Amino acid sequence: MGIKMKKPEILAPAGNLEKLKMAIRYGADAVYIGGQDYGLRSRAGNFDFDQMREGIAFAHGHQAKVYVAANMVTHEGDSRGSGEFFRTLRDMGIDAVIVSDPALIAICMSEAPGLPVHLSTQSSATNYKTLEFWKKEGLERVVLAREVSMEEVREIRQKTDVEIEAFIHGAMCISYSGRCVLSNHMANRDANRGGCAQSCRWKYDLFDMDHVATKQSLIKDDDEPFSMSAVDLAMIRHIPDIVGAGINSLKIEGRMKSIHYVSTVVNVYRKAIDTYCSDPENYTFDPAWEEELWKTAQRELASGFYYHIPTEKNQIFAKPRKIPQYTFAAQVIDYDQSTKMATLQQRNNFGVGEEVEFYGPGFIHHKQVIEAIWNENGNPIDRAPNAMMIVKVKVDRPVEPYYLMRKKR
Amino acid sequence: MIELIATAESVNQAKSLLSIGIDTLYVGQDQFGLRLPKSLTMDEIEEIVQEAHKFKKRLIVAVNGLMHNHHIDDVPDYLSKLDQIGVDAITVGDPGVIMTLQELNLSLPFIYDAQTMVTSAEHISFWVKRGAIGAVAARELTLIELESIQNKISVPLEVQVYGPTCIHQSKRPLLSNYFRYSQKNEATDKDRGLFLAEPKDPETQYPIYEDQNGTHIYSTEDLSLMPYLDKCVQKGLRTWKLDGVLLQGDRFVRMAQLFVAAKQAIESGTYSSAAYETKLYELQPTNRPLGTGFYLKQPGDVQ
Ligand code: SF4
Numbered sequence: 001m002g003i004k005m006k007k008p009e010i011l012a013p014a015g016n017l018e019k020l021k022m023a024i025r026y027g028a029d030a031v032y033i034g035g036q037d038y039g040l041r042s043r044a045g046n047f048d049f050d051q052m053r054e055g056i057a058f059a060h061g062h063q064a065k066v067y068v069a070a071n072m073v074t075h076e077g078d079s080r081g082s083g084e085f086f087r088t089l090r091d092m093g094i095d096a097v098i099v100s101d102p103a104l105i106a107i108c109m110s111e112a113p114g115l116p117v118h119l120s121t122q123s124s125a126t127n128y129k130t131l132e133f134w135k136k137e138g139l140e141r142v143v144l145a146r147e148v149s150m151e152e153v154r155e156i157r158q159k160t161d162v163e164i165e166a167f168i169h170g171a172m173c174i175s176y177s178g179r180c181v182l183s184n185h186m187a188n189r190d191a192n193r194g195g196c197a198q199s200c201r202w203k204y205d206l207f208d209m210d211h212v213a214t215k216q217s218l219i220k221d222d223d224e225p226f227s228m229s230a231v232d233l234a235m236i237r238h239i240p241d242i243v244g245a246g247i248n249s250l251k252i253e254g255r256m257k258s259i260h261y262v263s264t265v266v267n268v269y270r271k272a273i274d275t276y277c278s279d280p281e282n283y284t285f286d287p288a289w290e291e292e293l294w295k296t297a298q299r300e301l302a303s304g305f306y307y308h309i310p311t312e313k314n315q316i317f318a319k320p321r322k323i324p325q326y327t328f329a330a331q332v333i334d335y336d337q338s339t340k341m342a343t344l345q346q347r348n349n350f351g352v353g354e355e356v357e358f359y360g361p362g363f364i365h366h367k368q369v370i371e372a373i374w375n376e377n378g379n380p381i382d383r384a385p386n387a388m389m390i391v392k393v394k395v396d397r398p399v400e401p402y403y404l405m406r407k408k409r
Numbered sequence: 410m411i412e413l414i415a416t417a418e419s420v421n422q423a424k425s426l427l428s429i430g431i432d433t434l435y436v437g438q439d440q441f442g443l444r445l446p447k448s449l450t451m452d453e454i455e456e457i458v459q460e461a462h463k464f465k466k467r468l469i470v471a472v473n474g475l476m477h478n479h480h481i482d483d484v485p486d487y488l489s490k491l492d493q494i495g496v497d498a499i500t501v502g503d504p505g506v507i508m509t510l511q512e513l514n515l516s517l518p519f520i521y522d523a524q525t526m527v528t529s530a531e532h533i534s535f536w537v538k539r540g541a542i543g544a545v546a547a548r549e550l551t552l553i554e555l556e557s558i559q560n561k562i563s564v565p566l567e568v569q570v571y572g573p574t575c576i577h578q579s580k581r582p583l584l585s586n587y588f589r590y591s592q593k594n595e596a597t598d599k600d601r602g603l604f605l606a607e608p609k610d611p612e613t614q615y616p617i618y619e620d621q622n623g624t625h626i627y628s629t630e631d632l633s634l635m636p637y638l639d640k641c642v643q644k645g646l647r648t649w650k651l652d653g654v655l656l657q658g659d660r661f662v663r664m665a666q667l668f669v670a671a672k673q674a675i676e677s678g679t680y681s682s683a684a685y686e687t688k689l690y691e692l693q694p695t696n697r698p699l700g701t702g703f704y705l706k707q708p709g710d711v712q
Contacts, residue, residue: 103534129476176579179578205608
């Protein structure tokens with residue numbers, strides 16, 4: 001048995017209370033959520049104060065932390081009320097706020113002293129001096145820009161002791177964060193206030209012009225149009241590097257993502273980090289982790305900027321390859337050991353004869369063919385067609401509440 | 410007093426711009442500054458600062474890049490050198506550079522320029538408290554917002570009155586990647602002169618190129634506040650930038666000359682925009698439409 005490593009925090013997105021709880025049950029050490037104001041995900045489920053209180057109670061009961069993203073880049077008047085907002089968060093026990101706008105940072109520091117502030121990735125922090133600057137200003141943590149390489153992370157770690165948070169999984173802006181206003185110009189939606197229309201993923205014509213403005217397209221008939229769509233980040237193959245670089249918090253992107261996605265991704269990284277940190281010397285990467293990530297992946301996966309500047313292979317131009325996707329079919333709400341019956345809450349249509357997979361915290365998985373389904377009145381049914389309907393199925397291996405059931409698409 | 414700031418691509422162009430009455434020149438090197446007409450050598454910058462001072466004018470140098478570790482390693486020497494040759498101010502967007510300035514204890518003042526992020530008076534005040542002597546406003550602001558900001562801050566707010574504006578910076582070589590993907594052999598630099606058109610609006614033409622800082626995309630129109638310059642003055646907006654990043658040589662000088670004339674007319678109370686607008690259209694390259702960007706919108710139009 002070798003030396004154990006200090007474990008970094010796994011930080012998961014939580015678009016609502018249900019996702020918050022699920023992320024923590026599946027092993028997140030911390031979650032980040034959005035409030036009703038000052039955030040960047042106006043369309044992600046956001047928390048009101050009561051929901052936040054419930055989330056905090058749950059998280060703290062499980063030794064997990066809750067951060068609130070307030071990473072809007074404010075215009076005149078947008079910061080109104082933010083002092084009160086930060087004070088309320090502090091007083092209810094939020095563990096930190098994630099902010100990029102210096103106006104909001106200043107307000108938070110003066111109006112809600114004691115509430116830790118993390119610099120959002122929106123500020124594109126890319127060098128050690130910048131981290132030192134924010135440390136001196138009293139920030140507890142800086143989220144690195146996604147453009148920082150592994151080599152650079154190591155150097156930053158050597159030169160400053162402020163906490164470092166870095167993305168390890170999820171979708172990425174193709175621009176430097178905060179430095180893209182395509183959406184403002186093309187769709188009248190402010191990317192830095194949560195309105196981004198993902199214009200980067202559109203298909204563009206690419207052309208040159210002579211001095212009398214005659215356009216000549218470079219894209220021939222059967223060419224794919226120009227686009228700026230990045231594949232997603234996945235650092236599962238590089239856990240030793242990530243931990244070794246001294247990153248304090250490993251961030252998973254996706255406040256808009258489903259419970260299925262968040263539970264799966266957290267489960268995988270929890271397992272990988274625990275495996276590595278308990279015995280780094282004998283650690284080997286388990287391909288099953290990556291296979292698991294593919295089950296909820298929405299795009300191809302790559303290592304972002306950590307090892308090289310992304311090439312054309314890390315962008316999407318043509319129709320993406322069909323990724324074998326799974327659907328979230330049900331959640332286990334009860335299990336009776338004597339009868340081996342699982343009570344399920346339906347999330348997507350499934351029926352007798354289908355092969356499904358149950359999975360639970362601790363990277364537990366088992367396949368199951370559905371042999372019979374009973375409805376709430378105990379009558380056998382062929383399919384479970386209605387959203388949230390409660391049914392029972394017989395399972396070969398024990399399951400527990402909060403295990404999830406998925407099936408192939 | 411209105412201050413007209415113009416980019417300069419060379420010592421020669423700098424001299425011309427000074428001789429026609431530009432108040433402040435703006436130059437830099439690609440390693441430290443963003444989206445300059447040309448990356449100049451330290452010798453050229455030194456010559457320009459001397460020329461500017463001969464005319465009792467100022468030189469601002471762009472140090473507004475997003476610095477990675479290897480950039481920031483080189484920043485102390487660069488700043489010391491700029492200070493030593495007498496540069497009047499630098500633009501800065503990366504707090505690491507501000508930290509370095511403080512550590513070196515240089516007298517070189519800085520103007521805060523974090524591009525798209527500079528959108529409120531409170532934000533700017535944060536940097537003014539930390540030494541900024543001015544700020545460059547995001548191009549995505551309306552005149553209503555700009556006025557409100559300028560009224561609340563104690564330093565000049567620089568507003569772009571002419572030229573293209575950057576709407577996207579990626580560290581990825583987006584053009585090279587595409588050309589490799591589609592097996593085309595094409596240059597990707599600024600001189601190649603490539604444009605994007607939106608899928609739903611084939612009339613749009615967003616300039617795009619790569620340099621050592623990544624890929625840059627510009628607005629489909631060149632901004633021009635020519636018809637509203639007097640309004641700007643009334644609103645207290647008196648620090649004007651002319652950006653010649655996509656307009657070379659003498660053409661940019663002539664454009665600048667027109668703005669100098671407009672400025673003088675405003676100062677002497679004889680300005681009427683129509684004649685200047687006509688001239689502007691004559692000088693403007695046919696492949697670059699003119700527009701007012703976000704300036705005339707209502708603050709609630711874009712959210
Ligand atoms: S358009 Fe794309 S790169 Fe730009 S902010 Fe939106 S997601 Fe990010």
